[in-house]
Amino acid sequence: MEDLQQTSCSQDSREGNSQACEEPGSCTEPIVSLSGIYKTFRSGAAEVHVLKGIDMRLNTGQLAILKGRSGSGKTTLLNIIGGLDMPSEGHVQVGEHHFHRMGDKQRTRVRKSEIGFIFQAFALHPLLSAWENVELGLRLSGFPSAQWKDRIDECLEQVGMTQRAQHRPYELSGGEQQRVAIAKAIAPRPRLLLADEPTAELDTRMSERIMLMFERLRSEERMTICMTTHDQTMLEVADHVYEMADGRLD
């Protein structure tokens, strides 16, 4: 829980004392703050208590991994962090945005401009090529259009998909589609990247390449990354691993 306690520096900076933050890596700004999160799903008369009091804080430039058995609530928690779903109770803050005080439209705007999603539910557009899918991500985020071409080429190159840029999703394997989805999510340079099992479809070599890319995004671009994974080797690059168990984080 060390990371959760690295707050004194960011409090200093809020008070205008930026001196304390000059040393690289010495200071961290919180970008995600969850407090007292409960989530209960109702199906008919039954209630499923999935999240039971989650407090979590992610600092800028942090790479956090959520692990836990299937059904433990990892996807539910990522959905809540990303404003795709609302908690039954509790507060969610992303950057300066208080999701619990905002309407759907406002949350959608924040999502499009500030958060990148690598989620199964955000599948690629089936009629667009890999290149056009990444372009769509940039268009929706409001990224300056003059820079689209270079940025798309760069991101497809980073995920090793340059040769397949003109292929549509049905012409690509599951792993290749996942790599395009990763390029699409990171292209707009979101402050926060949420990734649900992003390496699930990838072989070991490609998983390592993606994790190195995440590591670089974190260290060089100060992107904050929160991802779920089953893959033990991924845990090495994380600077914090949260374990979901019985609706709580250990």
Ligand SMILES: Nc1ncnc2c1ncn2[C@@H]1O[C@H](COP(=O)(O)OP(=O)(O)O)[C@@H](O)[C@H]1O
């Ligand atoms: N929309 C929903 N309605 C009802 N139950 C749900 C819904 N979404 C998730 N659940 C339940 O919440 C639990 C946690 O699911 P999930 O967050 O997908 O877990 P994980 O991602 O860790 O596998 C599961 O028991 C699942 O069935």
Ligand SMILES: [Mg+2]
């Ligand atoms: Mg899941």
